[in-house]
Amino acid sequence: MIARPESPIVALGYWFSVAGRQYFEALLEHMEHLDLERWFYALVVIDHGKGKLSQQELADALRMDKVTVTRAIDHLSERGYVERCDCTHDRRKHLLKLTPKARPALRDLRKAYAALNERALAGLTAEERERFLSHLHRVVTNLHTDTPVVGADQAKIPS
Numbered sequence: 001m002i003a004r005p006e007s008p009i010v011a012l013g014y015w016f017s018v019a020g021r022q023y024f025e026a027l028l029e030h031m032e033h034l035d036l037e038r039w040f041y042a043l044v045v046i047d048h049g050k051g052k053l054s055q056q057e058l059a060d061a062l063r064m065d066k067v068t069v070t071r072a073i074d075h076l077s078e079r080g081y082v083e084r085c086d087c088t089h090d091r092r093k094h095l096l097k098l099t100p101k102a103r104p105a106l107r108d109l110r111k112a113y114a115a116l117n118e119r120a121l122a123g124l125t126a127e128e129r130e131r132f133l134s135h136l137h138r139v140v141t142n143l144h145t146d147t148p149v150v151g152a153d154q155a156k157i158p159s
Contacts, residue, residue: 030112051097
């Protein structure tokens, strides 16, 4: 018997995990031409920061601990997608910016996210999609703590 979300005991975390794994596997198929296998969403967040985002701010945005994000930046940097820049106002701080190599990857990534979101939300009206995303945001907010997710890099969170 296959467990379904409408079973008497609903474990939301399980279903979020299943959906997340399926989404991530499909994302990997779209992005297999890159020399990356994780940290895709970090590129989107770094791009949004326009070169003014620190490693700590990235950790906060991704809700991950600083050590995990440092490993992610190391990974992205070693592959030539991200560079650390000194902050003129604070020598202890490193700002993150995308390299020219990251630009086509980011373009492909945005297309992949759009295609996967369309696939995942197929059959829902525009209003249902908006409501679903609003509810999902509410769930995340309800469960949010100030404690970041530790060890997220081992789980290869699609971020």
